[in-house]
Amino acid sequence: MDSTAATPPDHRTGNPAAPTRARHHWLSAGAMGLLCLSGWAPAAPSPGPACALATAPGETLIDVPFEGVDGRIYLQVQVNDAGTFRFAVDTGASGVARADARLVRALHLPSGDIAAHSDGMRTADAATVRVDSLALGDVRRQRVVAITRDYNARQSAAAAFDGILARDFFDDGLLVLDFPRKRLRFRRDLGLLPEQPGTLAYTRAFRIPVQVGTVAAEAQLDTGANVALVLPTALYTQVSSGAVTPDDPLTLTHGRIESGRARLDVPLRVGGLTLHGLDVRVSDRYPEAVIGAHALRESVVLIDARSKRVALCPAQR
Structure with missing residues (x-):
């Protein structure tokens, strides 16, 4: 529910692939020929209905349990090889990640540039920090620039977190959020196809x-x-x-x-x-x-x- 003015380079080569934003608390994206030209096609066809991919066998890079707090997803993420920290997963947030003020203090994260971001109603400037690496399962993002603020100021203790994994953390594969089983999976060998039923x-x-x-x-x-x-x-x-x-x-x-x-x-x-x-x-x-x-x-x-x-x-x- 946001946009940002900055447009930094791809995060896998050092910076976010898309603009980042501060997270609101309440609420706390030839077809196959074009896909191939853009550099992606699934390693094998994704047969049958899309929903069958949720539990399909194959090479899963991330398969981890998560906590559900007030409906939202929380899990443990490795930050800068300094230990694991509690992150929320938020597909409504652009960019790769956010860093709460307490994570910035704990790891002495260095400041980055100012980024303009929007919450869907207003645009404002936000501070950023530089994170050497974020890792979940077998997926690792390096040299991430993350917007930072005190996200926990209006949170309950149960809902507090150290950071947010935003949608671009998962932008090069298939993300599966299984809410009843409380599991998050991510893979690159299969994907949703334009002609696939249920997409x-x-x-x-x-x-x-x-x-x-x-x-x-x-x-x-x-x-x-x-x-x-x-x-x-x-x-x-x-x-x-x-x-x-x-x-x-x-x-x-x-x-x-x-x-x-x-x-x-x-x-x-x-x-x-x-x-x-x-x-x-x-x-x-x-x-x-x-x-x-x-x-x-x-x-x-x-x-x-x-x-x-x-x-x-x-x-x-």
């Missing part, structure tokens, strides 16, 4: 097509958002007749915006999921719909940035 294309990460009741719309898929669903007021009133009651403001990086709360009385259909009775935050000030972590608790999410496709699958118990 959704995106242009801007990760804005995907959804259907709210009978209305077709677009929503951001944001696994770092500790909500089920956010809808702009105009869209909510178009699809639902339920009453909206006043509620706490939504907290973004650069401020707070007024919002209400309601129970969605029509189904939300996205990918292979049909979700009923979602708790929805309604705001006439936030510009887009958001599907957050609370809506994904019983699902498996697959994201492939190489082909710019995602799949959302019901969990197989």
Whole structure:
């Protein structure tokens, strides 16, 4: 739910592959010929429905358990070969990573340049730090520039973290988030293909097509958002007749915006999921719909940035 003004080089050669941003607390992307020209094709075809890839055999580079706190993903990441630290995984955050102020103090991370970033409503400057390396499983990113701030100022002790793995950490493979089994997997030997059943294309990460009741719309898929669903007021009133009651403001990086709360009385259909009775935050000030972590608790999410496709699958118990 953000953008940044800086556009540094590729993070695998020393800097982030995409702009970075500060994370909001509330909420705390010929087809095969083109893919081959861009330098990626899966090592073998990905046969059958996309959801089958969640547990397909092959070469998995990351297969780790995670904690679920308020719907969000937390796991242990090796930083600068100085030990493991608790990181949140946030597909709503651009760039490779974020560093909380306590990680900066603990490892004496050196300062970097100032980066401009947006929380979807306002743009501001942010401090950055330089991280020598981040490693999870068999994936290692080096010379990462990460936005830093005190992310834990408004967090509970249970939800506190040392940093954030953002979407570009996983930008060269297939990311699988299995919420019911609480496992994160990552691989490069398979991928989501344009013609594959059950996949959704995106242009801007990760804005995907959804259907709210009978209305077709677009929503951001944001696994770092500790909500089920956010809808702009105009869209909510178009699809639902339920009453909206006043509620706490939504907290973004650069401020707070007024919002209400309601129970969605029509189904939300996205990918292979049909979700009923979602708790929805309604705001006439936030510009887009958001599907957050609370809506994904019983699902498996697959994201492939190489082909710019995602799949959302019901969990197989």
